[in-house]
Amino acid sequence: MSHLKPIHSDADHAASVEEIERLWDAEPGTPEHDRLEILGTLVDAYESSRWPIDTPDPVEAIKARMDAAGYTQSDLGRLLGSRPRASEVLNRQRRLTVEMAWKLHTAWAIPAESLIKPYALRTGEMPK
Structure with a gap:
């Protein structure tokens, strides 16, 4: 497994989403599941800043x-x-x-x- 790093581009985002899909069924308490949780947080942060959703008026x-x-x-x-x-x-x-x-x-x-x-x-x- 490679080291985790911030998501700075759409290419980084796509690679992270692909890895999340690969890790989706990881057992809780395993290093793979920990990585899945961290990647999820990184992807969420990137998506929130890249594609913000404004509240309606x-x-x-x-x-x-x-x-x-x-x-x-x-x-x-x-x-x-x-x-x-x-x-x-x-x-x-x-x-x-x-x-x-x-x-x-x-x-x-x-x-x-x-x-x-x-x-x-x-x-x-x-x-x-």
Whole structure:
């Protein structure tokens, strides 16, 4: 087995993934399994820096949750206090308040970091 080294390129990444596949069934407690765990950590770190995944903006997060759970705009309106308010939020005419974000987070399990992310309104206005 060669020495482990940081992953600096896509070629290093491909070689590491290939080795992970080879070591996949290694028995826990063996040097091979230890190597598998370390390679997994290195690959994860490289992939996170090379291909970061950004969290959706609040409106995208709400729409995704509605789609996944089968919620309707009426359901959102009941949660936010009125159907017109829900429509304004979904159409980017009104920003979420902290209270609305909290309700969405607790009732629909939408990650708070998605709900508090700054986003543009339909007018193009960004928060200060």
